[in-house]
Amino acid sequence: MxxxxxxxxxxxxxxxxxxxxxxxxxxxxxxxxxxxxxxxxxxxxxxxxxxxxxxxxxxxxxxxxxxxxxxxxxxxxxxxxxxxxxxxxxxxxxxxxxxxxxxxxxxxxxxxxxxxxxxxxxxxxxxxxxxxxxxxxxxxxxxxxxxxxxxxxxxxxxxxxxxxxxxxxxxxxxxxxxxxxxxxxxxxxxxxxxxxxxxxxxxxxxxxxLTPPETKPEPSPFQRFGTLLSDTTCRVSYGFARLIAKLGFSGIRSFGKGLGAAFWACLPSRRRLAAGNIASHLDLSPATAESLARASFTHNARSFLEAVLAPDFGLDHPLLDVERPDLLERLKRGERPAVITTGHFGAWELLASLLGDVSDHPRLTVVRTYKNRVLHYVSTRLRSSRGAEVFGHREAAFPVLRALRKNGYAAFLADHNTSRSEAVFLPFLGEEAAVNKGPAVLAVRGKALVWPIYLMRDGDRYRLVIEEPLDTLRLEGDADAKTLAVAELYTDSIARMVRRAPDQWFWMHNRWKTKRVMDD
Structure with missing residues (x-):
């Protein structure tokens, strides 16, 4: 002009x-x-x-x-x-x-x-x-x-x-x-x-x-004190998390074993749910299923505790092995926008920190936000400590699309139960589950490569597992058909990883809770 x-x-x-x-x-x-x-x-x-x-x-x-x-x-x-x-x-x-x-x-x-x-x-x-x-x-x-x-x-x-x-x-x-x-x-x-x-x-x-919003009244001295106390608690809690990180990987491993045993003893309903899920979906005996469920409690406890180690864990860490270095190099080049899908498997909290090391392009991690303000503050600071921004899943759509337009990366946990309005129903470990279609919709709209990626434990070490990506530009059909194809990809991928190391998945989650209604 x-x-x-x-x-x-x-x-x-x-x-x-x-x-x-x-x-x-x-x-x-x-x-x-x-x-x-x-x-x-x-x-x-x-x-x-x-x-x-x-x-x-x-x-x-x-x-x-x-x-x-x-x-x-x-x-x-x-x-x-x-x-x-x-x-x-x-x-x-x-x-x-x-x-x-x-x-x-x-x-x-x-x-x-x-x-x-x-x-x-x-x-x-x-x-x-x-x-x-x-x-x-x-x-x-x-x-x-x-x-x-x-x-x-x-x-x-x-x-x-x-x-x-x-x-x-x-x-x-x-x-x-x-x-x-x-x-x-x-x-x-x-x-x-x-x-x-x-x-x-x-x-x-x-x-x-169009009218202005109602002006909130000035907070009372008691309310200001409460806000100050809450902010201080958040900062002190983060400092305590970083103090726990001084235990190192071996200390967290021992701590996780004890915490997992405590969860197993104190959560009988979750214990029964995990053992029942394993027995029915992997076709195992009750005794074997219970043994795997107990091991999964230990792995899950370690996963939560490992979040405090995220600021110190990058792609160059001596405990990390990469299963497909060629795919990692391809991902790092950032030639196309990338939607990364993973699950509550292995060391998923540490995987968020690795995303920060992948590239200088925009990097987002999409999570379900904690209702507890202190837990939300601490987890967000830890997950974003190596450069990846963290967004709650309810407000992530626009930031993800903006990042993808800049050949950025967006990572999703894609194995949780979801509502019917947000789901496509697909078989998962032998039973139909409500699969979150959000990552698939955004990948198709963002014309992205879809990368299934996991960080599994291999003894005392960590193994980065990267599978071949799916190019959404090569999919055929309308937007709904493409979305379904992408959702099938990451659902099948998570199922393969669960069968590969069943003790490292989050079995205590009621994954198959939401059912398809008859009209569907």
């Missing part, structure tokens, strides 16, 4: 940009329903961001992870704004309702279709009337075939100017809350003035209907 003009305002854009960045860095931002933008933008499709002119100031600082083209007027003030926006990495299209507007909208729509950019429009600018939607956003949404996302920005402390729009300037160090409405599509004939007017009023009503 065209660069900003050569007026004095344009020449001032560099110092104004530096001041603007400094100003915005002092603000505290809260974003509500940002997923309304990213759900579409993460798929490379355009979106029209629509907001009031007086609330523009803090928005352009919230552009992260979005490629935006903004409509800017051809006035002297527009030269200054365009210069600032372009220095921030945004594209601009110059025009307004009074001069060059149609040409700018057509150019912006073309760039949105070609590059998947998000268009940004102040719907009542550049001259008002204030908070009265004009046709520009409707025209742009139709021509770019893009949904509209209405946006409001609420500033905790602000200066109001006596301009036509009563422009709002957030004061330094104040809080700014961005509230996004749900994305919706415009369906109207641009040659029908009445239809366009109706869409303008519709957008106007939605914008007016």
């Amino acid at each position: 065209s660069r900003s003009g050569n007026s004095l305002m344009s020449l001032l854009s560099a110092p104004v940009y530096r001041l603007y960045r400094l100003w915005c860095r002092s603000l505290r931002y809260t974003e509500i329903n940002r997923a309304a933008i990213e759900t579409t933008a993460d798929l490379g499709r355009p979106v029209v961001l629509s907001l009031w002119h007086d609330e523009l100031f803090p928005l352009i600082y919230l552009k992260r992870r979005l490629n935006i083209i903004a409509l800017v007027s051809q006035s002297d003030d527009g030269d200054l704004l365009a210069g600032v926006l372009e220095r921030m990495g945004l594209e601009t299209a110059r025009g307004s309702s009074s001069r060059g507007g149609v040409k700018a909208l057509l150019a912006a729509a073309r760039r949105m279709r070609e590059a998947g950019l998000c268009g940004c429009v102040t719907v009542d600018g550049p001259r008002g009337p204030r908070h009265e939607v004009k046709e520009g956003a409707i025209f742009l949404a139709c021509r770019a075939d893009a949904p509209i996302v209405p946006i409001r920005l609420f500033m905790e402390r602000r200066k109001l100017f006596r301009s036509w729009d009563r422009f709002q300037l957030p004061l330094p160090f104040s809080r700014v809350t961005m509230v996004c409405g749900d994305a919706y599509r415009v369906e109207c004939d641009l040659h029908d003035p009445d239809a366009v007017a109706r869409e303008c009023r519709r957008l106007e009503d939605i914008l007016n209907g």
